[in-house]
Amino acid sequence: MSDDNKVIAEARESFGKGAARKIRAAGKIPAVIYGHGTDPQHVTLPGHQMLLIVRKANQIITLDIAGTEQLVLVKDVQRDPVLSIIEHIDLVVVRKGEKVTVDVPVVLEGESAPGTISNLDANSISLEVSATDIPERVVVSVEGLAEGVQISAADLELPTGATLLSDPETLIVAISTPSGPSSDDEAADAASAEAGAEAGVDSE
DSSP states (O other): OOGGGEEEEEEOOOOSHHHHHHHHHTTEEEEEEEETTEEEEEEEEEHHHHHHHTTSSSOEEEEEETTEEEEEEEEEEEEOTTTOOEEEEEEEEOOTTOEEEEEEEEEEESOOSTTOEEEEOOSEEEEEEETTOOOSOEEEEOTTOOTTOEEEGGGOOOOTTOEEOSOTTOEEEEEEOOOOOOHHHHHHHHHHHHHHHHHHHHHO
8 A cells, every 4th residue: 555545534523514515615525434333433534635546446545543543445435426526435444354345447458359349348347355455457358359259257357366246147348340331321321412412513
């Protein structure tokens, strides 16, 4: 874990929409910590630093709360759909060595056979992994794959120590050939071109 993921948090006692607005107006983000049977703990986080951290999914953070360190996982980030600002963050207490469930993005690598396209059917998969070793992504190579090839979750090469929780039969990638324009489309295009040519002659 990098030093960038060490965050100084402030405990907060004020709640509600009004208090949250004041926190955000000060450039900070309201958050709540829960898990491991503990009572929810409400904190305030530095806005700019958290914006940088949550650009990647499933980030593990070491919080410093009044001198006491707490390891947490960013579980949910609530954003304002209009203003594109972070409204609230949910954090889950984790401990070194324990397993957590996370959704990890799927990324395609390479080019399928000439004339084909790669259709990514599932953007992420659910894995059980070590809390301190969460992968940023699962890479799927489609290099040279031919039309009709399908890759399911069971076919994926998972990171070391990861266990697949998604349905093994979940379709991840399908290789297909783009369909050309139909005969009706071609006829319509030809008619449009002919009409345009006639209009040009008449205008002369």
